Amino acid sequence: AQKVTQAQTEISVVEKEDVTLDCVYETRDTTYYLFWYKQPPSGELVFLIRRNSFDEQNEISGRYSWNFQKSTSSFNFTITASQVVDSAVYFCALQGGKLIFGQGTELSVKP
């Protein structure tokens, strides 16, 4: 069975703080993909990153970075120097056979 756990339901930070969103997954597949999506208040789903199970290199894109560790089945997402526009719900997702989502973490960045 597949499962994605985002233990942090809500996080509130002040602008310019760094924040890490946790994601832990379970799967028996040897080949799988991990995703992060952003859902702003407008409701659409915005793709942020896709990582396959064979690539454990960390990735940085501007203020965003991702840390993938197969040994702990985690795929954490860090926003550096957060901004008010980062306020949104962030979803981690796992695709082995099917794409399933975690419950989401609502991030609120206050000015």
Added chain:
Amino acid sequence: NAGVTQTPKFRILKIGQSMTLQCTQDMNHNYMYWYRQDPGMGLKLIYYSVGAGITDKGEVPNGYNVSRSTTEDFPLRLELAAPSQTSVYFCASSYRAGGNANYGYTFGSGTRLTVV
């Protein structure tokens, strides 16, 4: 390039009514999916399809039906609407090659359904 198009964007149904949520993609993706998102929750998979003529249940299929007669279209049918089906529905598509290789997902903008 339209991507994934969902119609309608909003709908209010009365208990017991039926309706079909439409989903069309123009990217020649083989996989299509329907998800529902309840307030404050993540997305739950209702049904998915790996190609025309093939559909399978997801995590929460009860109360829904789907069909996939063409590559482009994947309609979701609610036969007897219930208040528990009040949700936002997202359709998505992806291209997957053999060996589970995945080339990313495209989501529609969602349909907000209220059953009263």
